[in-house]
Amino acid sequence: MVLLRLEDRRAACLGLVLSALQKQVSQLPVPYTKQQEEADEYGLCRCCIALAEFTKSFVVEVKRKDGNYATTAEDEELRTELLKFCMRSLREPLLEAELNRNRKSSLWLFATEIMVILPAIQESLSELLFFNSLKKSTLMDNSQLKESRACLAYLLFVQLITMDSFPAVFSPVFVLQCNMEYINQLLSSKKESHLLKGLALYSTSLERVQDNSLPVSLLELKSFYSVPQNLLKVLTDCPMQHLRESGLQVFQLFINKLDAEAKHKFFRCILKTSNHAGVESYVVKNIRNQVAFSMKPGNANKWFLGEEFVSLLGLVLCLPQGAETDLLNSMDRIMESLNLLRYLLIRDEGLWSSTDVWEELGRIQDEYLKMLRVCISISRAYYSAELKALRENQKLKAKEARDAARSTRLVKSITVKHKQVSNMSPDVQNQVLQSALVTFDLMESLIVRIEEITEEKLKISN
């Protein structure tokens, strides 16, 4: 009330009041569960609603004058303060809050208020989100501003707040491109609330794009490199399973939207940068699917058949650590790679049009299998030795136990213990070692099968 009576410098005062209030409110914890939100123990929800109410009269002020072309400096200042309020609110508390359009909680209503204030003060959402039109210095820190915009993008595209008055004429690829910046911001955070929103925004933006349509040039954009890298970090490091699961789905969705050349480049990139056997095996599986797809009539392309493909294959069928490869660690990847190789050999049918390509493949295959055999024999020798030592140790212990039971005195066992492999019990150790050896057998049998197929093909072609 007092502020409304002020004539001059109203905007500056409003600014001070709002920023002081928001500072206090930002210290309140954000509710995590539905129950917490309804209880609103710390009053965060009530405060937000109150703040929104408070700003309404000022918004009306600014709106009333929008008919005239001339706006006073005072109005401009008022607009700026209201804009600052909105941008700050988007970051705190809205970015942390769990919002769901099926359950219109107080924080949801607050979000709606913010989204209504923005166009009312002539801040076009599309300009704000897509065309980077904010006078940066006055507002906030660059990365904070990005967080606010990211939240805005989420509210608009995922929660669909005020979506019906948003222009319907943007192309889905453009929307995806712009949103990638925000998705990157959200996925680089460690906070669950940010990650959830990032994944949802990513998913929604991808869904509107046609399958197999994203061109390779998009991958040259920095955000299109960083987002998948950040996503992979979530998949490999995030402790929350539900995030890893949804993350994997979005990862596959992204792959599905890339066109053939883009997929090729993307797979190359991930194989070169991931250093994680699970991720690599997933990519190799995708590669096999792409080859299968490309072999169907009408789908032939040079990225998964022929010369270009061989370069990709070179990345798949390689052992960067050579003879020191930890086979068990890389098992997933190696098995997928061997399966791919077998698949290629069986489904040949004119795949390898030129003899150069065929020779190149043969060379890659030979080197790979040779090195793999070396690794298997080294690993097998090691694990067999471990298993033998374990058994010897067991026997020794059993003998001692029998001796101790026979004699009445307590004999202090002076067992020469074999070096402890781990803290596991001997039974479990036994199982682990046995299964390791089985794995090597499996790998080897697959290699043998591949060599058989290769032999047959050579016989046929001669």
Next chain:
Amino acid sequence: MTTDQDLPMDAQSATLVFAAKGIDVTPNKDQGVIKVVKRPGLDGDRPMIGDRVTVHYTGKLLTGKKFDCSRDRKEPFCFNVGKGQVLKAWDVGVLSMQKGEVCTLLCQPEYAYGPAGNPDKIPPSSPVVFEMELLKFEGEMLTDDGGIIRRIKVKGDGYTNPNDGASVDVHLEGSCGGRLFDCRDVNFIVGEAEDKGVPLGVDRAMDKMQRGECCVLYLKPKYGFGSEGKAEYKIGPDKDIVYEVTLKDFQRAKESWEMDLNEKLDLAAGVKHKGNQYFKAGRYFQAVIQYQRIVSWLEMECGTGIEQQKRIQDFILTAHLNLALCFLRIKEYSQVVENCNKVIELDESNEKALYRRGEARLLRNEFSLAMADFQQVLQVNPLKSGSSCSDFHLPEQD
């Protein structure tokens, strides 16, 4: 006869009506977008590809139902035409309009919302009608500060652009105040155009150009010859210049992730040296580009073994410190702070970083923060107290 009276219509009659009265504006004449002019515009230019256009529009289904209208938002709609930011029909249609023109476009689904339609608003495979008014258009801003404005004369093709480090073959025609001062074919490395006497603005525009593109660049002095001017071209200080650039061919540089670590480390020394040379010559923007290359190559790398890790860290630290210094010269203080922060993350008591951050904060009038930094410098290196004190000075009064 306004088209409002004509709706609702079915698809076939709509096509017939429009085709009779209007023109097919699609490049391959497949009747995907047919335009009927309601009010002709000012005779003159049409927008060029990439231009920032401002329109008012109303979108309706053939049933007559309105699904989107800029006037309802009381705000004209802006976008860059011909770049795939909007519906295909718009990219095609708006390019055919003149300033002030009002027209109606009948758009087949392939040029609009396609087989999927738009959930809620547009049924699958629907033709749509747009009434458009072209309010104005202007060149495309390639940088946030409006220092490089581009208008494309001939569209290029292909899907990729040159990146930093790419080798480009261009034809240049530079003019100032209408007078041609530079006309030549030249090959240069993106980021190092300076070496061939090519201004920063042309260099920075490269990564937005396509093979075969011919465009006109309007450069402010910051991106041209600055306050020095260029005597050999008889250009005075602080002049706007115009360059017509044709990108004949280019060879992209390897992506950071395509290079292996040793390759990057080998090249990094050379890049740092180049950066230093630019810095000494006062070419701060160019120096920044070089130092940023080092950062983008190495910031994600871990290295194997302590020695390699140390090499990586040294390069990154030096790069950030040098960037901070460059940004101090260019007066981009928030960038100074960001780079100093990166150094301090790795090395808490790095004297140079603290000092440069202090300087930047001082020049932003963040006095208490600046004091804190300077005090830390003194703590870290009390021997410096003598010389540092003389560097403290009050900000100048305007």
